[in-house]
Ligand SMILES: Nc1ncnc2c1ncn2[C@@H]1O[C@H](COP(=O)(O)OP(=O)(O)O)[C@@H](O)[C@H]1O
């Protein structure tokens with residue numbers, strides 16, 4: 001696969017559309033961003049393009065329709081402006097007349113951030129690069145640019161218009177974040193580095209299940225330690241009675257239909273570990289309950305589970321962590337994820353940390369040793385990459401590079 005970088009495609013004095021991923025955790029009460037790691041990560045790419053005299057128009061998504069973190073990008077633009085130390089104009093539009101006028105009139109050397117690209121319904125369609133190259137979004141925006149840069153590694157597992165449509169119509173390259181992720185992860189992908197432990201939590205149950213299926217099929221994981229909602233799904237699949245309220249949580253997340261897939265994995269002998277106890281909330285109080293006697297609403301894994309998981313972590317050569325063990329927005333349920341993260345960082349093995357929520361816990365962990373820790377901006381994308389799946393956004397860059405070579 002050929003992934004052109006900014007060294008191969010040297011954009012200068014051009015208008016460049018840059019797909020970034022600044023999708024960040026949001027406090028559901030205040031609507032404020034809880035972490036700006038992903039915003040900071042893209043500073044290098046944007047600075048480089050600005051220094052080369054380009055007009056940089058940034059496009060990103062935030063959340064998914066229907067979720068409380070589906071918000072506009074105004075606060076993101078303020079944070080980006082702070083970290084870039086230059087003006088970032090927030091344009092509250094994606095491809096309408098207002099946005100296109102702003103792009104047409106922008107000065108080279110300046111930066112614009114467009115609004116949440118998922119406000120455009122077309123963006124949510126998963127389709128091939130060829131189909132998306134003909135999308136309204138791509139047809140509306142591409143004539144305004146001389147180039148396209150994809151720096152959104154964290155979203156590269158999505159085959160959405162802003163990620164895969166532009167490389168087929170514009171000269172394209174990966175940004176510095178994308179480039180670094182791909183090279184760091186490829187280096188680590190060494191079959192001799194074993195045991196490999198995957199710690200999987202969070203709320204994206206279908207994504208996690210797909211990844212676990214892949215890891216098992218390709219025998220890439222020696223052990224998969226579950227937390228978050230995926231752990232609840234596996235617990236139910238194993239036959240544990242988690243009570244009506246927790247089943248309702250899974251039902252609301254639309255994942256009850258996945259129980260049979262989880263059960264199939266367990267029956268096949270997949271190395272999936274399920275929590276033996278949980279931290280639950282009941283009547284406003286926090287309790288620890290064994291997994292077979294749950295009466296409250298599950299909010300985190302319990303301390304015995306943390307001890308068991310820590311013993312696996314201690315022996316691992318590679319530890320991949322994605323998605324928190326519990327509802328870490330509430331500090332009463334942050335401890336398990338933090339303890340496992342601390343153990344992993346103290347361990348001898350190489351640690352790969354992905355997903356906005358786990359990364360937000362890194363703050364208090366002091367100086368990170370970059371030779372043994374790779375902090376990925378990606379969650380699902382990281383795991384799919386490590387599971388050996390093709391990432392559509394990288395495929396599209398590859399197609400673009402091959403077309404350019406033919407020309
Ligand atoms: N037991 C649980 N019940 C409900 N939500 C949970 C549970 N454990 C974790 N979560 C939620 O999962 C979300 C993070 O998941 P996800 O978006 O998949 O992670 P990331 O952004 O790190 O990839 C958080 O909002 C957290 O509250």
Ligand SMILES: O=C(OP(=O)(O)O)[C@H](O)COP(=O)(O)O
Nearest residue numbers: 023154155355356378379380381
């Ligand atoms: O946060 C993201 O993915 P992640 O939670 O797997 O890290 C990306 O921004 C992709 O978002 P999506 O999973 O809503 O497509």
